[in-house]
Amino acid sequence: MTGLFAVMGWKGDIMETFNYLEIKPSQRFDDLDPNQDGNKNTKFADLIIDGKSIYQILKKHDMVPSLGWGSAENQREMIDYFLLIDHHEYMYNRYPVLVCPMCGDEECGFISVQIEREGDIVIWENFKKENDSNPINLGPFYFEINNYERAIRKTFGTVGFE
Structure with a gap:
């Protein structure tokens, strides 16, 4: 598909452009944040x-993005999910966009997003907090x-490997 595509913006207004995705290395706590005491300061690809x-x-859900951290194998798996190369083993077209900041395990709870591709457009919609399906x-x-x-592939190794 070429040209402009009418899409909804952040506040529900109609725009004639695509959303733009970027990746930025980030971490759970700023250096002076008192909440980091005793907590894991997970670094990730925001x-x-x-x-x-x-x-x-x-942030209020106390989870971090699933991309850019963990083992090399886990990072490749997440990238394959987000690029729709591979389906998640039990969520079909939903993928864990935010996960537990301590271990990344979905058993601890996560936020998922439905990802679909239509031609040259990737659509993220229906965000949901899993475990309680809100x-x-x-x-x-x-x-x-x-x-x-380009953005999703750039997440590989963003903060290194565990």
């Missing part, structure tokens, strides 16, 4: 959509495939 951090928007009012987001693939 997902920045149109200049807004998904981590910061959903919907989260965020999105939908429409990404142009080249921007999307």
